[in-house]
Amino acid sequence: MFYKMPPQPENVLTPDAALARLMAGNKRYVEGNVSSQSFTQDHTTLLKGQNPYATILGCSDSRVSPEFCFDEQHGDLFVARVAGNYLTTDFVATIEYAVSVLHTPLIMVMGHEGCGVAKAAINAVRQNQQFPGHMQSLASALGPAVREAKKMSGDLYENVIRMNVIQNVERLKQKTPIIYKFASSGRIKIVGGIYSLKTGKVELVA
Ligand SMILES: [Zn+2]
Known part of the structure; x- marks a missing residue:
């Protein structure tokens, strides 16, 4: 089932067109050529519902807000954020909802x-560092990325950040029958990107 009339028809896109739009938005952001945000702009349209064209699983880091990075407005992006941008059951459920109900x-x-979580994960693996309270679970979640990155040449920190994205893209493709069904039939695309704090550019890595 889908909206008879999606609130934002311009957001009904093929996976490739959605990716092209996202990257074009990032280009505007990098060039400082961004659109202004205001509540009054679309809020009447959005009272009817939402049909965002992309779902983002991102880090909670205050410097990396997807709406800014991709120069998008409310109603355009469905965003799930957790420090370290990795999947848990709740995030899988959130993404299943985005795919099967909202049709992103x-x-x-x-x-x-x-990313601070990647650094913590390296310290946890290398020096057996322990973190207080529940924070250990963030470092542990990126353990598989650290173990994989240790086998690679180059900068360990950069490789952990990259591997964590690649591994979570793979997990998403395999983890759930709902997402698998959409991805294998070409109705959705699952990609991975790394945001550069230096340039503001998002590089596709998966
Ligand atoms: Zn981070």
Whole structure:
């Protein structure tokens, strides 16, 4: 089932068109050529519902807000954020909802340069560092990315950030029959990106 009339017909896109729009928005953002945000603009349209064209699993980092990075407005992006941008059951459920009910054609797992959770995960694996309270679970979640990145040449920190994105893209493709069904039939695309704090650019890595 779908809306008889989606509130934002311009957001009904193929997966490739959705990705092209997202990257074009990031280009505007990098060039400082961004649109203004205001509540009054679309709020009457959005009272009817939402049909965002992309779902983003991103980090909670205050420097990496998807709506800014992709120069989009309310109603355009369905965003799930957790420090370290990794999947848990609740995030899988959130993304299943986005795909099967809201029909977003694109999912992006977005990591970023300088991620504190990646650094913590490296310390947890290398020096057996323990973190207080519930914070250990963030570091543990990125353990598989650290173990994989240790086998690679180059900068360990950068490789952990990259591997974490790649691994979560793979998990999304395999984890759930709902997302698998949409992805394998080409109705959605699942990609991974890394946001550069230096340039503001999002590079596709998966
Ligand atoms: Zn982060």
